[in-house]
Amino acid sequence: MALKQSAIPFAGTAEQEELLMAVIEKHKGEAGGLMPVLHEAQEIYGYLPIEVQNKIASELNIPLEKVYGVVSFYSQFSINPKGKYKVSVCLGTACYVKGAGNLYEKLKQKLGVEDGGITDDGKFSLEACRCIGACGLAPVLTVNDEVYGRLTEKDLDTILAKYKD
């Protein structure tokens, strides 16, 4: 069985761990405490890798699968870190009818990642997002804070090429 985990090594700092422990301490023993812990843990680390989930599981004294079950249930939780360049494709209604779904599929192929995944070199992460309010430019994608609109398939390579390093 292939482990569902990104190839990017975990690089948590002591400060982050301290913050996480404080969060766990705050919610320990609380009914439904796992949810706020996961939310705040994702804010601390940007994502929820196995190392973080293991820590949460052992500190809350629940099985890791319980934690992973919740994380994999909600699409807002991510087990992959964000890349240096975060590519978000708008799948809002306007963009979608203008073919954003197809662009998203193409990007998955080009980058070799799944929904919410990250390239092995940590450079690009890919995710779908909801309407970003640029419907007039549909279909739209963003790379970090840059917005690219009125896209066609052939624009994708040009855009990715801009982020060589």
Place this chain on the structure above:
Amino acid sequence: MVNIKINNIACQAPEGSTILEAARMAGIKIPTLCYLKEINAIGACRICVVEVKGARSLVASCVHPISEGMEIFTNSPTVLESRKMTLQLLLSTHDRKCLSCVRSGKCELQTLCHELGVDDEIAYEGENPEFEIDTSSIHMYRDNNKCINCRRCVAACEKTQGIGVIGANERGFATFIGSPFDMGLAETACVSCGQCIAVCPTGALAENDNTAEVWEALSDPEKVVIVQTAPAVRASLGEAFGYDIGTNVEGKMVAALRRLGFDKVFDTNFGADLTIMEEANEFLERFQGGGTLPMITSCSPGWVRFCEAYFPNLIPNLSSCKSPQQMFGAVTKTYYAEKMGIDPENIVTVSVMPCTAKKFELCRDGQCAVPDIQDVDISITTRELARMIDKAGLMFKELPNEGYDNPLGNYTGAGAIFGATGGVMEAALRTAVEKLTGETLKKLDFEEVRGTKGIKTASYTIDGTTIKIAVASGLANARKLLEKVSSGEEKYHFIEIMACEGGCVNGGGQIIQPADVRNNIDLRAERAKVLYNIDSASKIRKSHENPDIIELYNNYLGKPGSHRAHEILHTCYCESHLYK
């Protein structure tokens, strides 16, 4: 009592009963798939739906409580049609490969389809995701192409066993049962108990079948193939051949094994007697010599693995004794081989076990009495033996009753009760107390450790010395007990733990009973009766009085705990990590 009407017939049921329970009391079996008494009442599968007068929609009877004057219809056309549609929807994501399925004929899903008239036509064709089969473990596999997401396995793992290495991943249509981060089961701290298999309604979970290796050994004229049967197997095997639950089929089982072609049919009960000799001695050495206490039994490989992963602090407390299966294998390949002049290389030892963890135990390190030769070569479950008997065309019920071969087939009542919770403790006490006092016990029954209760405790004062003991079965119960032991809140001298609730009689390798049977009959108690009946009818009920055990020590091992005994009958343990 609450007055209700089921299918227009007035009846009563205790307050707080669910519709499912009330109907069962009125002699109506409402079909279920996800429901398991006490551990999985989630109303998810919608098979148990019934019509309640005045209700807006059909209700799930497994979670819906009865109320005064309620009128229930369990088999109206609406109900039957709904159940049928539910089955058709379940089948739309099912691989429908019944012919090659290990559970065919005993599958709860298949049975229901048959009962409710679901045919081979595909009613709902939709996306049918294909899952990779998880074959990472030694003892079992998971085939999610047959899984109906009922979560019975999840409940058994988490609630009965307190482990929780499997659960529901993802959401909605993409939901599947698996381990965190899609790990293979072998990469998790699964303890191999097989309780998930025992509760699975379909063929999604099954033991790895090792019968092909057994058939191969049996057909090899060079090999001396020796079989040993665990105490609990004789208490369940009959269920596969139409006997009532709780029937002792020892004699027919022995006859069947001989007809399958085994050269010698021996009994793990002999290994159990031997385990008692070593374990009672080890306990007295620890008790009198200031060793690590409490000593905890090590016969149950699921428990040993649980200890190594979840309670590594208690590893020094584990008895160093190998399990009866392994002791038996060790003696077969040393003492018996020498006695009979057989090269141990040519002996194949096969064990029939109520247990899936035994498949894992036999390839652990430190289980080779003869260097580089496994004590036990192949372990098959009670279910696999039933399949071999069927395959060989043996008419089980018509077989004569036969006895075990000697010398490794001779056992005492103490060896027999090893298969039930409390049995190892009772057997050990019979020997330990007599050794301690040097006097013959007047009463051999230690009633306090019998019965299916999850945790049992007792203390015995012998010649002014008090021995405090505890017995736990089911790993969730074990966890409760051991947390108290670890914290120092409770103190004992000797603890018996078996991984499965009720002990080996309810092991993960026993004949599978469908949920309706499990929910209404206490398998643990019925099967345990078989073993206690064997014990009470035995002429010899103390392991140290087994003449063949005495001879083994006189001629080969010396005395319990001797150097030779340590070389071949003892082992060691090491901490294992929760996740690789």
